[in-house]
Amino acid sequence: MSGQSITDRIAAAQHSVTGSAVSKTVCKATTHEIMGPKKKHLDYLIQCTNEMNVNIPQLADSLFERTTNSSWVVVFKSLITTHQMMVYGNERFIQYLASRNTLFNLNNFLDKSGLQGYDMSTFIRRYSRYLNEKAVSYRQVAFDFTKVKRGADGVMRTMSTEKLLKTMPIIQNQMDALLDFNVSANELTNGVINAAFMLLFKDAIRLFAAYNEGIINLLEKYFDMKKNQCKEALDIYKKFLTRMTRISEFLKVAEQVGIDRGDIPDLSQAPSSLLDALEQHLASLEGKKVKDSSTAASRATTLSNAVSSLSNTGMSLSRVDEREKQAALEEEQARLKALKEQRLRELAKKSYPSSATTAASPSSTSGGSISTTAAVDLFSTPSSSNSTSKVPNDLLDLQPTFQPSMQSISTMAPASNTWGGFNPSPATQAPSSTSLNVDFESVFGTKSTSTTNSIIDSGGGLLKPTIALQNQSQPLAKEQPGKLVGEDLDSSLANLVGNLGIGNGSTKNDLHWNQPGEKKLTGGTNWQPKLAPTTTWNPATMIHFM
Secondary structure: OOOOOHHHHHHHHHHHHHOOHHHHHHHHHOOOOOOOOOHHHHHHHHHHHOOOOOOHHHHHHHHHHHOOOOOHHHHHHHHHHHHHHHHHOOHHHHHHHHHOOOOOOOOOOOOOOOHHHHHHHHHHHHHHHHHHHHHHHHHHHOOOHHHOOOOOOOOOOOOOHHHHHHHHHHHHHHHHHHHOOOOOHHHOOOHHHHHHHHHHHHHHHHHHHHHHHHHHHHHHOHHHOOHHHHHHHHHHHHHHHHHHHHHHHHHHHHHHOOOOHHHOOOOOOOOHHHHHHHHHHHHHHHOOOOOOOOOHHHHHHHHHHHHHHHHHHHHHHHHHHHHHHHHHHHHHHHHHHHHHHHHHHHHHHHHHHHHHHHHOEEEEOOOOOEEEEOOOOOOOOOOEOOEOOOOOOOOOOOOOOOOOOHHHHHHHHHHHHHHHOOOOOOOOOOOOOOOOEOOHHHHHOOOOOOOHHHOOOOOOOOOEEEEOOOOOOOOOOOOOOOOEOOOOHHHHHHHHHHHHOOOOOOOOOOEEEEOOOOOOOOOOOOOOOOOOOOEEEOHHHHHHHO
16 A cells, blocks of 8 residues: 555544644655655654643554554554654653553554555564653653753763662663564664664664663672672673673674664673672672672772773763764755745745836837836826926916926827827927916917917817818918917907907807817827818807806
8 A cells, every 4th residue: 555545634634624734744644655754744743842821641542553554564554653752852752651650551562454564463463562661761760761861961971879770770671662662673664663663773772872881880889888789780790791692683684784884882791700800799798708809999890890891881882972962963954944035935925026016117129128217107197397387277267376388298198198109299388377378369260370289189188169260271280379368357258258259249260179080190280180070169168168
């Protein structure tokens, strides 16, 4: 079976619906794929043990629940995930496991789905016993042997005699459970059992290093112990020699499966003369006859050689452990560097479009390319340093603040022509006057001339009435300056009534509203636009409109 099964996907989806990210990650780390748990899932779960808002019992129960599965792959990967968290996770996790009465009850586990299931079930039962023993050891001594401080001032070297004699059997039981895994190189046939073996290999090195330091402390205090203590210490030392032989075989398997020779420590056994010296000292304390009475100087020399040999073994174990720590540190630094570079690239991608948009607005050109020209705001009010007036809303607004400016109208023309896709030449700007300058005759058609700058195309939206003369073929002539209104308001209104022919019965020419179509400006003072279709208005309608 390879790849995630439908059951794995359904279980992950269920936890996604319930919102439990931890349970979902546990399911993803213990899928039916015949490979070790993925590193990203293990890292997430290990990080969860360091978070104070994560429920450690719930996390452990999720792993225990996965061990009830009938597939050997899921159960084996659940044990591997638990082992990873016990070693690399926060101490709260192993403390909780140690506080439980029962952990993994897999002594009768058997997967009958295939031949590989039968073979792997044996190692699952052995592996679960070691994890149980590891938790029990923590419960008894309140620390993990694989994480204790080592060296001359380490925990095992500075332990008192009474406590040392109680602690050494505990570490021996954990070492026995580890070595009982008893796997050969030919049986490491898949990624799941290989992942478990690597964790056991690292635990074996650290555990044996603590075991070795405990033996050194025991030998240094042996000749000062009482008779009962010497008897216990001698029994511990004999078991140590047996376990050293077994750990050597375990390390040979590790070398056969491809582990670097530099990662495998060199084990140096104590001289055999040391065992004879220890037995003779115990016999002398019991009052038995000693075949060869050894002097204190010879015992000291033998003990010194043995301690030196075991110290070399401890140094070799420490070098392997330090090399592993350095490799892990370099790996973390490489990952941190990669994440930093990725973050810098993301920030660069985010800042580049914003800076480009601020500098220029892209617009399409006729050639199909992108032109980064300055954006034109078609809805803003045009302004100029030479003119401060606004376009009048009412042609009959005769308030003193009314100052029509031809420059402002001509300024709006290019903005409206932007939609047409061409940029005409700007019209000649007329100087603004501070006095009122309104030519009513030009506005209401008494003259045949019209101001060129006052005519705006359909984009401008300003309509002006003109009179279509009968004998005039060209309605627009040269621009004339407007008259200055020198009289008061009553005179102006009377002039307006006279122009409109109100009350005298005279018939004025038809008025036409001229709305020119789209024109292309050519510039200059003699510019004459073409006439567009006009609409006829009678005077009565005009008065109503006004």
